[in-house]
Amino acid sequence: MQRKIAFTVNQQQVEMVVDPFERLIDVLRERLDLTGTKEGCGGGECGACTVLLDGESVNSCLVLAVEIDGKAVRTVEGLSHYLELDELQQAFVNEGAIQCGFCTPGMLMSARALLDKNSEPTVADIREAISGNLCRCTGYERIVVAVSKAARPASALT
Amino acid sequence: MEKTVVGKSYPRLDGPAKALGAAKYVADLKMPNMLYVKVLRSPHPHARIVRIDSSKAAALPGVRAVLSGQDCQAMLGLYLIDRPIFAIDKVRFVGEPVAAVAATSLRLAAQALALIAVEYELLPPVLDLATALAKDAPLVHEKLHEYAHIHNVFFPVPHTNISNHSKIRKGDVNLGFSQSDYVYEATYRVPQMQHVPIEAHGAVAQMDMTGKVTIWSGCQSPNAVRKLAAVAFNLPEGRIRVITPQVGGGFGGKAGIGIEGMVMALAMRVAPYPVRLILEREEVFCGTAVRQGLQATIKTGYTKEGRLLAQEADLIWDGGAYTEYGVNIVRAAAYSSAGPYDIAHLKTDSYCVYTNTPVGGPFRGFGMGELHWALEQQIDAIAAKLGMDPVAIRLQNAVCDGSTNATGEVLVGVGLSKCIEGAARLIGMDATPSERKPNHGKGLACMVKGPSTPGTAASSAFIKINEDGSINVTISSAEIGQGMQTVMAQIAAEELGLSMEMVHINTPDTDYSPYEWQTVASRITYSTGNAVQRAAREARGKLLAMASEKLESPPESLTIVRGVITRRDGIGPATSIKELALGLSLPTGAGRGGPVMGTGYFIPDGIHGMDPETGQTPKVTSHWTFGAQAAEVAVDIETGKVNVLRVSAVYDTGFVLNPLLALGQVEGGIMQGLSVALYEELQLSQGQVKNQSFVDYKIATAAELPEMLVGFVETPLDDGPYGARGFGEHTMVPTAPAIANAIFNAVGVRIVDLPITPEKVLAALRAKPK
Structure with missing residues (x-):
């Protein structure tokens, strides 16, 4: 049975009618053309499709569209300020945390979820936070360094 | 001249x-109006296709095309044309494409798949190497002897499951064994992965109504896709x-x-509509190329001082159901079979073997990860038998300038020993036993690899200068994460005296970007890098010729810094790349010259085929890159779990x-190797x-x-851009044997079959003599 849902994506209000089998990732990529969120496995195992749902990181391939009714979704497109990279994105670029880039949006969202809750994470915290995001290129080290660097200015502000 | 952009x-x-x-x-x-593809795959490893009835699927509303081997007889292959796009007459592995549907939605395509009826007659499957090589084995390819292949490079054995047999015969291996004090033989195994x-x-893919086909593909080698599709579908390359x-x-x-091939075949049926196929993760595992399995038996003769004198290697590769690309991995392993060591007497037989398992193909390292898993444990085991230091035995046998490799090539510019010493130093290999914690150990492994390309593998580059003084570097290498685009931009910026933000670079489009053989073999920095350097130098020459006229000073007196062209001595007026981008404007109002472009190409010089019987040749590949890694591990002797604590790596990247x-x-x-x-x-x-x-x-x-500790050695390569060598693949090659050697150092057991699971470690610990 189709159902009408209302939610926000990157602070914009969206309403649509969805099928019961539609997933959040389909809504983002196919309906809204927000293709920054990537699908790597379709089974919640690789983390490439990670987005924030009411601030919590979720695999968008495991969330049904009907479940997001009334909720706030944040995707990689919602990290930047217009065309300007935020400090986390900039750290990923500067520190060499990106290679093929396919895991990058999911990595960024997992890291964002961590930094939103913990502005001074330890290396162990960072590794834990991204351990559900598979990367085949970088060997993870530069990603851990990038998240650490991005955390530091934030903690300096508080 | 001081470099300003490269090296930074x-x-x-x-x-x-x-x-x-x-x-x-x-x-x-x-x-718009894109169609979605689903693939029906074989459930059997080996079966005859008796009949395929797709009439019900084709009749489903929204289904635009159903194709199988009955409709499409096209064959694919890089070195040996053995792979059909859809199974023809029989299936050879579980997961092989049998039919495909293009429909208006993925759900419809999936529904249609379920309506395709395929009747199979099961055939005896060849599931392992022993079965494949047995006398009277069932044949995976009965018509191997009819397949087109590159003659005198690959050697299929007709009416067997061996699709290539590459040989090395160097020196006199029997003499070498007779001069040896000891002989050690062991077998090592690598599974498919x-x-x-x-x-x-x-x-x-989409075919327009003129018959021109466009393919958008997340691939490494757009020109190879175009070439192989052109052959398969009998179309000229220019129409793809x-x-x-x-x-x-x-x-x-x-x-x-x-x-x-599949999407192109479907697109040609449903023109002018585009068709899209994105594989599911499980299809990637069963339906795309995997790293070939290897069973390597190495017999080594050596002196009591630890000098390697002779080596006999049997390399038996599980090539899977199709080996159109894999035959060349087998060849590369043969000509690299001495590894990084100077061994006078060598006999190698490297076999590519068909089995009814997933298709083997290239994997980062192109056989070197598998080969060095064997070679680098073999030398470690010999060191242990002699009570020698594993670093010392490697330094004693390491190739150096003037050494010959397996093909008899005399090596120059070898920085291997520095890599071994560097990796050992970074990890602290020489720490005294008293500093060691229980069940902790360190191990080292080194490696060599050259690009395994045909001697004609070419690169080209094209640079145009924009009105704003920026440039576009146009190449057909794929950015697969390796950072190739950035490095190519640095080379162009260096040569043209530009800052990096003035360089734009494209992703490939074979209609507009110049030819590139393939984005493989760690060859882009080297080969495409040379082409980009030459293109930039050509553009620079044209710019300086015009600037010379404008500044009334000879071209060789001029320099370009951040886009500004002046005399080197700073005297006199200046012009800029921006001013000259569209040609020279004369004071009279006339113009001269024109918009500046630069072109460059590159083919490595002097690659030579191998002697079919001995494998000997003066130069089998463009260049060699050496490196070494060392690992420190902790082994939990209760569970068998191995914890890799630190890995050091030093490569001679030129x-x-x-x-x-x-x-x-x-x-x-390192992380992929781990x-x-x-x-x-x-x-x-x-x-x-x-x-x-x-x-x-x-x-x-x-x-x-x-923890990762990384260092570089820079022994320049004569024909590398600024001396650079390829090394992208090399970085994962020695990690696994370094870890295995560290485990041996920690707890005295040697795991010879990958992967090193806790079960294998525990079993080995239990079997260890007390």
Whole structure:
């Protein structure tokens, strides 16, 4: 049975009618053309499709569209300020945390979820936070360094 | 002259787009009236196709085309044409494409698949190497003797399951063994494994009403796709256009041609509508190329001082159901079979063997990871038998300038010993036993690899200058994460005296970007780098000729710094690349010259075929790159679990063009090597892949991250850009044997079959004599 849902994506209000089998990732990529969120496995195992749902990181391939009714979704497109990279994105670029880039949006969202809750994470915290995001290129080290660097200015502000 | 751009750590050019979620991969492309493809795959490892009835599927509303081997007889192959696009007459592995449907939605395509009836007659499957090589074995390819292949390079054995037999005969191996004090023989095994790019394989194809075909493919080699598709469909290359957007990881798994044949065949049926196929993760595991399995038996003769004198190697490769690309891995392993050591007497037989298992193909390292798993444990075992230091025995046998390799080539510019010493120093190999914690150990392994390309593998580049003084560098190498675009931009910027922000670089489009053989073999920095350097120099020459007229000073007196052209001595007026971009404006109001372009091409000089019987040749590949890694591990003797604490790596890359990106390559390679060492194996049951998900097929995560210590040696390569050598693949080659050697050092057991699971370690510990 189709159902009408209302939610926000990157602070914009969206309403649509969805099928019961539609997933959040389909809504983002196919309906809204927000293709920054990537699908790597379709089974919640690789983390490439990670987005924030009411601030919590979720695999968008495991969330049904009907479940997001009334909720706030944040995707990689919602990290930047217009065309300007935020400090986390900039750290990923500067520190060499990106290679093929396919895991990058999911990595960024997992890291964002961590930094939103913990502005001074330890290396162990960072590794834990991204351990559900598979990367085949970088060997993870530069990603851990990038998240650490991005955390530091934030903690300096508080 | 002092270098201003190369040799410096520039963040990657494609970084911001990837961090913003703006970078486009093939699955991000969406076209009006696009059709969606699902593939029906074989459930049997070996069976005759009695009949296929797709009439019900074709009749389903919304289904636009159903294709099978009955409708499409096209064959694919890079070195040996043995692979049909859809199974013809019989299926040869579980997961082989039998039919495909293009429909208006994925759900409809999936529904249609269920309506295709295929009747099979089961044939005896060839599921392992012993069965494949047995007398009277069932043949995976009965018509092997009829297949087109490159003659005198590959040697199929007709009416067997051997699709290539490459040989090395150097010196007199019997003499070498007779001069040896000891002989040691051991067998090592490597299972098939998956590349696991995080982006699954995908392609979109469309034929317009003139018959021109465009393929958008997340592939490593757009020109190879175009060439092999042209052969398969009997079309001229100029009527096929291949566009490659950003690629979400390759590692060899997207080299040559893959699923593009299927989408192209469908697109040709449903013109003018585009068709799209994005594989599911389980299809990547069972249906795309995997790293070939290897059973390596190495017999080594050596003196009591630890000098290696003779080696006999039997390398038996599990090539899977099709070996159109894999035959060349087998050849590369033969000509690299001495490894990084100077061995006078060598006899190697390297066999590519068909089995009814997933298709073997190129994987980062192109056979070297598998070969060095054997060679680097063999020398370690010999050191242990002699009570020698594992670093010392390697330094004693390491090739150096003037050594000959397996093919008899005399080597020059070898920095291997510095790599071994560097990796050993970084990890502290010489720590005294008293400093060691119980069940902790350190091990080292080294490696060699050259690009395994045909002697004609070519690169080209084209540079145009824009009105704003910026340039576009146009090439057909694929950006698969290796950072190639950034390094090519650095080379162009260096040569033209530009800052990096003035360089734009494209992803490939074979209609507009010049030819590139393939993005494989760690050859882009070297080969495309040379082409870009030459293109930039040509453009620079044209700019300086015009500037010379304008500034009234000879071209050789001029220099370009950040786009500004002046005399080197700073005297007199200046002009700029921007001013000259469209040609020379004369004071009279007339113009001269024109918009500046530069072109460059490159083919390595003097690559020579191998003697068919002995494998001897003066130069089998463009260049060799050496390196070494060392690992420190802790073994839990209660559970068998291995914890890799630290890994050091030192490579002789000739010249480090971008230290930040080079570090990323090495760290990524170490982690992939660690993953291969401890976890990865395609688990097959009756030819069926059992672990087709990331839950069942584990790859390393951030939780397993060791401390990584990386160094570089820079022994310039004569014909490398600024002396640079290729090294992208090399970074994962020695990790697994270094870890295995460290385990031996820690607890005295040697694991010879990958992966090093806790079960194997525990079993070995229990079997160890007390």
